Amino acid sequence: MCHDVVFKALLSDFSADSKSEPNLVASTFEHIKNAKINLNTIDNLHVQCPPPWEEHQGAVYICIVMLVEYHVYQQLWYLIEGSAEVSDFPKEEAMSTEDSDVAAEKQRINAYRTSMLTSKDCTDSLLLVNLYKRYGSYIAVDHICVGVPDQECFGLLGQNGAGKTTTFKMLTGDVVVTSGNAYLKGYSVRTNIKQVQANMGYCPQFDAIIGQMTGRETLVMYARLRGVPEENIDYVVNSLIDILLLNPHADKLSEQYSGGNKRKLSTAMALVGDPPFIMLDEPSAGMDPKARRQMWNVLSQVRASGRTMVLTTHSMEECDALCTRIAIMVNGRFKCLGSPQHLKNKFGQGYTLIIQLGTLDDGSTAPNQPVIDFIAENFPGATVFDDHQGYIHFQVPDSGVTLAHVFTLMESIKENLNVQDYSVHQTTLEQVFLSFTRAQVQSKEDKSKSCMTKTCCCICIKAGLYK
Numbered sequence: 355m356c357h358d359v360v361f362k363a364l365l366s367d368f369s370a371d372s373k374s375e376p377n378l379v380a381s382t383f384e385h386i387k388n389a390k391i392n393l394n395t396i397d398n399l400h401v402q403c404p405p406p407w408e409e410h411q412g413a414v415y416i417c418i419v420m421l422v423e424y425h426v427y428q429q430l431w432y433l434i435e436g437s438a439e440v441s442d443f444p445k446e447e448a449m450s451t452e453d454s455d456v457a458a459e460k461q462r463i464n465a466y467r468t469s470m471l472t473s474k475d476c477t478d479s480l481l482l483v484n485l486y487k488r489y490g491s492y493i494a495v496d497h498i499c500v501g502v503p504d505q506e507c508f509g510l511l512g513q514n515g516a517g518k519t520t521t522f523k524m525l526t527g528d529v530v531v532t533s534g535n536a537y538l539k540g541y542s543v544r545t546n547i548k549q550v551q552a553n554m555g556y557c558p559q560f561d562a563i564i565g566q567m568t569g570r571e572t573l574v575m576y577a578r579l580r581g582v583p584e585e586n587i588d589y590v591v592n593s594l595i596d597i598l599l600l601n602p603h604a605d606k607l608s609e610q611y612s613g614g615n616k617r618k619l620s621t622a623m624a625l626v627g628d629p630p631f632i633m634l635d636e637p638s639a640g641m642d643p644k645a646r647r648q649m650w651n652v653l654s655q656v657r658a659s660g661r662t663m664v665l666t667t668h669s670m671e672e673c674d675a676l677c678t679r680i681a682i683m684v685n686g687r688f689k690c691l692g693s694p695q696h697l698k699n700k701f702g703q704g705y706t707l708i709i710q711l712g713t714l715d716d717g718s719t720a721p722n723q724p725v726i727d728f729i730a731e732n733f734p735g736a737t738v739f740d741d742h743q744g745y746i747h748f749q750v751p752d753s754g755v756t757l758a759h760v761f762t763l764m765e766s767i768k769e770n771l772n773v774q775d776y777s778v779h780q781t782t783l784e785q786v787f788l789s790f791t792r793a794q795v796q797s798k799e800d801k802s803k804s805c806m807t808k809t810c811c812c813i814c815i816k817a818g819l820y821k
């Protein structure tokens with residue numbers, strides 16, 4: 355029984371009158387007397403006294419926050435595993451099967467290692483040097499090497515589980531690097547994570563917002579944390595709210611935001627304070643087409659103003675619109691690296707020809723077989739990969755076939771074969787992406803996550819996904 359607790363409870367309705375300690379005690383007893391409360395009755399209430407450690411929980415939590423804030427766990431880990439920064443190289447056979455651009459970049463970055471990094475005259479804002487992450491026996495990121503120069507927008511593509519977010523988390527200091535290293539503006543994520551964080555704006559994959567604050571309050575808080583001068587905060591926050599089309603929602607609690615608006619707020623949080631380097635993990639997920647295009651404009655302007663960006667996205671359109679260079683990641687490794695056009699030229703497999711058939715007098719669609727025969731005869735190796743509702747999609751291999759030749763032939767048969775319309779496209783980034791990501795394997799964790807039900811298991815087994 356702790357009378358102190360009872361007194362506190364009783365005091366709650368008249369504590370405003372109790373200005374000083376002696377008054378407080380006197381008025382407590384007065385209150386008990388007036389309320390005709392019998393202390394024996396109070397004893398029977400069995401009010402629990404808090405355990406002694408609870409009195410110190412504030413101090414304990416502050417210590418935990420300090421340990422997390424100063425990355426003590428990571429520092430200890432790097433101290434113990436320190437040698438892994440330089441000793442762990444990718445296996446020879448892995449290197450021999452690498453794409454030529456990826457191998458050339460790896461060579462370039464490894465050449466920095468001894469000279470440029472220490473002399474700080476490296477021109478790349480971000481350097482990933484044989485960055486490697488293992489969760490247990492599962493390799494999430496496998497010796498990736500890349501340099502991202504100033505003002506570049508670098509796109510990290512890959513299907514779910516390829517290792518993109520893990521790469522980001524190593525850069526933010528959220529997860530420890532197993533081996534290798536990453537440098538932002540010359541600062542190592544192993545030894546200077548505070549400086550790395552100070553130079554970086556980050557939009558995480560899952561919105562890290564405080565639901566009980568409005569969007570405006572959140573941005574003001576971030577502006578203060580980022581050291582924006584007090585007199586400029588309103589201007590900075592209002593500009594971000596304007597350009598990200600958040601005006602109608604700026605003063606609502608962020609827990610009430612729709613998914614797309616939460617992404618806008620997260621993107622704005624990454625941009626507060628104009629950091630020189632910005633990392634965006636699927637920034638446009640869930641945004642409507644107008645908001646997405648507006649965000650592309652904003653990010654293009656941010657890049658043009660001299661900032662460097664790395665983003666992940668599952669939208670090939672977004673990659674085409676924003677990225678100056680792209681890497682496609684499969685099983686934690688880079689499978690290709692280069693500008694979107696370079697990748698299309700290098701890995702594209704010719705053209706996609708889409709033919710729309712006309713209609714006959716009775717309203718039915720014109721027969722498709724004569725068209726298919728014609729294409730097969732004139733473009734050896736062409737395949738039909740979709741024939742649906744009067745639209746036939748052909749994949750035409752690039753064996754010396756020029757676009758002019760395709761157009762001339764199509765014009766010549768348009769009337770005879772009742773072709774209403776046709777279009778010819780270069781291989782898209784999506785097709786390049788799909789050709790690489792077929793090889794992605796799932797971690798045990800992902801397999802168990804994606805195979806939750808008996809029905810699902812049956813389907814997977816039938817489809818040959820699991821033995």
Ligand SMILES: Nc1ncnc2c1ncn2[C@@H]1O[C@H](COP(=O)(O)OP(=O)(O)OP(=O)(O)O)[C@@H](O)[C@H]1O
Pocket residue numbers: 489492494512513514515516517518519520521559796797799800
């Ligand atoms: N804490 C963890 N413990 C064990 N495995 C993990 C952990 N975090 C991630 N992984 C595994 O590492 C792999 C890479 O995950 P990551 O989140 O980096 O993928 P991603 O490319 O970002 O995918 P998505 O596009 O779905 O975001 C996945 O197979 C995942 O299951």
